[in-house]
Amino acid sequence: MDVYEGRERPLYQRVVDDIIAQIAAGVWRAGDRLPSERALCERYGVSQITVRRALRELAHAGRVYSHHGLGWFVNAPSPPVARFREVTLILPDLDWLMAPLARALNDALGPAHVALRLAFTDGNPETEAQVFKEAIAQGANVLLLVIGGQERQLSQRYARLLAGTELPTLLLLRDVPDLNLPAAILDERACLEKLTKHLLERGHRRLAYAGPDPALVEGQRRYRGFAFTLWEHGLELPLDWVFAGELTQEATRRRFLRVFQDSERPTAIVCATDIQAAEAMSLLRELSLQCPEDVAIVGLGDRDFAPLLSTPLTTFRLDLEGLGRAAAAMTLDLLAGREVKSVAITGQLVIRRSCGAGFKA
Structure with a gap:
């Protein structure tokens, strides 16, 4: 005797259970017509009201359907609903750099039934450590970690953050050389090398540089690309021609104006933003x-305003969507337990009037 919460199962439910069992056993297959209501009444020894209620319950569950004038039929089984796995992207904020990358990641992971969750740190290492712990506690299957901050402290900071975790982790935007982790890298050094070589090909030999604070990882790596290219071509770089941070900051502004008032001023500026x-x-x-x-x-960067400046800006367009797609492919490999190798993405040079194409210094 079937027991349901301490009492006999209702008659209609017994009919439901048996019809489901018959379908599971292959007695009635998808598309087969069930016996008539009268035949079912005789089969189960119940009233027509009971049979009709059982059929309604089965129809509500998607197991059978009715065709007017023809009777009841077995429905095709619904495809199993894929379980979504979760990936957490830990990032400072959703700025112009991260928004297209996150969008490309989400577009590529969604069809593979992988949900992307964003966790913001505001660039604060303490907040980063907190959201990292929360992502693990909430059951993330893979962590995507955007790398930024002070170059000098990078290895120690992320070694502490990742200590003890066995969760698959992918580094984004930048790598951390001392960590044995795969990374989807925006090769900022290579981007600056290409920008600098473009001006050298135009005949310029006196180049100034403006970029982020070189103490920051992005500032350090972009500056290296510029400085290495000058060194490679045997060119000197006066320290006074290197500008870090906002050019509108008063001390930097005064030095900029002084340098460019000189008759031997630079003939070109490589700007890292x-x-x-x-x-x-x-x-x-x-x-x-x-x-x-x-x-x-x-x-x-090729920001939205670049072609709208008083002189349309020659700039290096970063392939952020390509970086997102590459990171998504690497994430799926991590989820599948496959070996993952780091990739480096750059972009393409967009030539507009500001570079003075054809100009000879």
């Missing part, structure tokens, strides 16, 4: 210098 390129154009106008006639300028 498009914002600094826009700031440089504005400061040159204060000196009545024209871009590119007097000073050529290139930037990095």
Whole structure:
């Protein structure tokens, strides 16, 4: 005797159970017509009201369907619902750099039934450590960790953060050389090398540089790309021609104006961000210098405003969508337990008027 919560199962439920059992055993297959209601009444020794209720319950569960005038039929089984696995992307914020990357990640992971969850740190190492622990506690299957901060402290900081975790982890944007972890890298050094070589090919030999604080990982790696290219071509770089941070900061602004008032000023500026390129154009106008006639300028990022500046900006467009797709493929490999190798992505040079194409210094 079947028992249901301390009492006999209702008659209609016994009919439901037996029909489901018959379908599971292959007695009635998808598309088969069930016996008539009268035949089912006789089979189970119950009333027509009981049979009809059982059939309604089965229809509600998607096991059978009715065809007017023809009777009841076995439904095809529904495909199993895939269980979504979860990946947590730990990032400072959803800025111009991260938004297209996160969107490409989500678009590529969704069809594979992998849910992407964003966890923001605001660039604070303490917050980063907290959201890292929360992601593990909430059952993330893979962690995607955006690398940033002070270059000098990078290895120690992330070694402490990752100590003791066995959860598959993928580094994003930048690698950490001392950690044996796969990374989907935006090769900032290579981007700056290509920008600098472009100006050298245009005949420039006196190049200044403006970029993020070199103490930061992005500032350090971009500056290395610029400085190495000059060294490779046997060119000197006066320290006074290197500008870190916002050009509109008063001390930096005064030094910039002084350098570019000199008759032996740089003929071109390599800017490691498009914002600094826009700031440089504005400061040159204060000196009545024209871009590119007097000073050529290139930037990095191809931000929305780059073609709209007073002189449309030659810049390096970062393949952030490509980086997101590569990271998604690596994530799926991690989920499948396959070997994952690091990849490096750059982008393409977008030539506009600010570089002074064809100009000979």
